[in-house]
Every structure is written in C-alpha cells, then in structure tokens.
Amino acid sequence: MTAARALRERPPGQGQPWPWLLPAVAVLALFYAIPVLDVVRLAFSDATLIAPATGLSLDAMRAILGDPALRKVLATTAIFVAVNVVALQLAGLSIALLIVRGERRGLKGMAAFRTLVLAAWVVPGIANGLIWGLLFDEAPYGTLNSLLGYAGLGPVAWLSDPRMALVSAVIANLWQGTAFSMIVFYAARRGIPPVLYEVAELDAAGPWRTFRSITLPLMRRAIAVNSVLVSVQTLNTFDSILALTGGGPGRATEVLALFTFNTVFYNLDLAGGAVLALLLFAAGMTLTLLIGWIGRDRGAS
Amino acid sequence: MSAARWGDVASYALFALLAAFFLLPFAWLGSLAIRTPAEVYLGAARFVPEAPTLDNFGAVLSDRAFLTYLWNGLKLSACGGALALALAIPAAYACSRIPFRGQGAVLVGLLAVQMISPLVILVPLYRWMSTLDLLNLDLSVIAVYGAIGMPLAVWLLKVTFDAIPVELEEAAQIDGASRWMILGRIVLPLARSGLASAFVLTMVMNWSQFLVPFILLERDQDWPISVAIFNFAGSVSASTTQLLAAACLIAVLPAVLVFVALQRMIVTALISGAVKG
Known part of the structure; x- marks a missing residue:
C-alpha cells in the first residue's frame, strides 16, 4: 500500500528538478553570467588591474577601438580562424573517411593511426607551442630546416618572417586540432546507414559519385555544426601561439585572444581588456547562435 | 589488381604521409631529449x-621544484575533474530522468557557456578573487576548473544516463527507495564507464x-607543470635545448x-555524445 502510494506520488519521470539543477545553475550564474555582466560594466569604465573604476567612462572603449593595433589584430584573427576552419575540417574529414574505408577493407593499423592523431590532441597548448618552436627552429640544426637541407631546399624563415610565422602557427594548430573534427566526422559517417552504400554499389556508382551523392549530403549538418565549434575553438586559442611566437614577429601572429591577454595582464589595462573580452565574447556567441539556427533547420526538414 | 586494391595502396600512401606529419613532433622531441648538447x-x-643519454631527464627530475610542479598539476587537475563531476551528476540526472519546462534551455545554456573563453570570465574573476584574498589558493583554481569542466560533463553524463533502462529505477522506487538512493x-x-570517461576528459583538459x-x-611553488614549462622555456638557450x-x-x-590507455572508452563516450548532440 505504501509502495503504491509512493509510486503515485512520485511516478517515474516526475518530480522537482530544481534541487538537482541547483549546483549546476549556481555555477553557471557565479562563474559565467555574473562575470560576463561584470565585463560589460568594466568595458564602460576606466578601471586598471591595480586601480578600481572611478565611474562610467567611454574613454577606454574609445582608446582601444581607436588603437591602430586592433585593426591588425582583427585581420590576423580573421585569417587565422578562416584558414584553420577550412584546413582542420578538410584534414579531419579526409582522415575520418580514410579510417572508415580502411576499417571496412580490414586494413591494418587503423586503430594505431587514430591513436596517434588523438595523442596530438591531448598535448597541452603551451607544450604544443614549445614543441613546434623546436621544430621550426631557424638555426641550421633546426628540425625542419635541417630536413629541408637534405632535399636541397630552404632554409625557411619559419618564425622570423611575418607571413611565414602565421603559416607556422596554423601548422601547429592543425597538428593539435585535427583530432576533434576527425571524431565528429567519424561519428557522423558511421551514422549513415550502410544500405545506402550497398545501393550505390549496385548502381555501379564510382567512389567520387558516392561521396558527392551520399556521404556529403548526409554529413552536411555535421559539417555545419563542426564548422562553428571549430571556429569558436580557434578563436579562443592563444596559449600555443603565446608559446610559439609570443604574437610576433611584431604583431604578425597576435590574435584577438592573445591581444586581450596582453592588454589585461601585461599592460594592466582592465577597461580596455574588458572591451576586447566583450568582442571575443560577442564573436563566440554569434557563432554559437549559428549552431542553434542550424540545429533548428534539422527539425524543419 | 582490382580497383579496390589500388584504393588500399592509395590509402596506405596517404596514411604514411599523415602519420609522418603527426609523428614527427613526438619523434623529434624524443630524439632531442636523449641527446647531449653537442649532438643537438x-x-x-x-x-x-x-x-x-637519460641525463637530461635526470637533470630535470632531480630538480625538486619540477617534481612539485608535476604534483601540483596532478592535484589540481584531479580535484578539478572530481568537482566538475560532482556538480554535473545531479544536473545530468535531472535532465535525463525528470521532464521539466526549460530543459532545452538548460542544455543549450550549458553548450553555450562552453563557447566562452576562460579569458573572458577570468578578467572579472581575477579582480574578485584579488579583493576577497582568494588568489594563490589551490581551491580557487579547482573551483574554476570545476566550472569550466562541468558543462561537458553534464552532456556526457546525460547521454550515459539516457542509455540506462529506467525500469531498474522503477523497481527500486516501488521498493520505496528515494531518488538519491536510486x-x-x-x-x-x-554509469561507471561514462563517469570515468567524463573524469578523464576533464582531467586531461585541466592538465593542459x-x-x-x-x-x-x-607563487612559483604553487604552479602546475603547464605554467612551469612556459616559464622554463623563457630561461633556456640553444645550449639547453635538450x-x-x-x-x-x-x-x-x-x-x-592516460588518454591512449583509455581512448577506446573515451572515444566511445565522445562519439555517442556527438551523435546525440
């Protein structure tokens, strides 16, 4: 009888969710919502890291937005993010499809290869920058330059030439970041019903035709969502660049996140840094809203 | 040779090229680490x-400070991972088992905050902690790690809980068990393997x-290894590359x-999370 009543009072799947959600919601408020509001407030103030705000002011915002360096930083950030988004996804997609094909054909070494790509993923960003710094070392005994020397090429000014430094930063990021896209695309590709490929085979469709007519259309949503995730991740990347080039030479590799970090923690310009942090936040959130929009698209079709 | 065989050959050629790219940094690092300065x-x-020579490892590890950095890194990332899990478990359970209004909003909110760079929230957090005298405390770092790791943990655990048949809980409920007991x-x-995956993933994130x-x-003696090597890199010259x-x-x-040893479990968890998400 009591058991029956217990069941009636609290049937499965019923109950108050809020006590359960309290810790998570409190953390969201304390560590995300309130800090973001505080960033907005600081952006309209004249606070520095050592002196509190004395009142509302637009001076900091005007100063930082008028800083000629910002234009350069934003251009670098746009290039860095755009190139990475394309390169990371092409690499991730190719590897995922190669692995799926290899698994289907029973090729050896697929698991080992996947492990290798994943191993690069868990290397700390700072270590990533330091390791690639050793590889890009421009001394005659540096890895890549001494290898190129054997082929009669180089030496390449990997880190001292402003354009090359950005390419080097992209290569280092590609090494570490490919694994994420690989996992997403591997999951999406495995989610496509095999029967579709059997039909394609019966129709004697070639590999390229099969890729264009089945794989690509059915992975479109995964590619769209992943583009956004990878853009935001790349936008927020800065520790590997800090360790690789420090943003140099000059400002050649100083992306928005690194510029924000330098403004707050080296120049101690809190108000200016808050404006930059707000830019970073707005860019990230705009991209995130894109995900929501893409996700809704699925419900409609 | 059939077209499929030619495809296999092409696959292996591509794999070889890609493997060389992904392996080179690890191999070179290993090679440098066992060289004498002259051979660098x-x-x-x-x-x-x-x-x-293993002298380089000896030289690094004989520095007491370096062992402290490793220990700090382990301590902070493990405690931070545990905190993220503790915060995530009730929320993930509610999202999996209790239908409520605003559930979608909570899950989307958790996804959205993951997009916020820690840099953005650290600007005000640094000031608050400085005012409240909370700087230089392990607990402060662990709290921030918990907050950063929680959203991912909720997503992974919700997927794990969803996969557990609800009938088991209904049976326990009839026996009068409370939800917390269940x-x-x-x-x-x-949910052991899902919990372990979430813990290891958040811990690896914290280590980085x-x-x-x-x-x-x-204070230098509080640093984890990730901060210490950055500082160390600033003090090395060509003669100490090794x-x-x-x-x-x-x-x-x-x-x-750790990741390689547990990758099968973790990748499975990530893939099921990616499919649902």
Missing part, C-alpha cells in the same frame, strides 16, 4: 644519437590548462599515456 647541433643528421546505488554504478593557474597562482625537450616530454607524457 647535428640537427637531423643523427636522428638517433650515437650515445643516447542515483547512488543503481544509476551511478551502472595554462591561463587559469598562470593568472590565479602567483633539457627543454626532456621537460616538455615529461609534461606531455602523463596526459598522452
């Missing part, structure tokens, strides 16, 4: 040194974290080994 200057001419006695034991400890911990390589290898190896 030989570059690629002698990939495996003539007289491999969670502790039935759901969590069944540079910004949070760099900003919140000012020491930097050894230090980097020591910093990278724990995370890579």
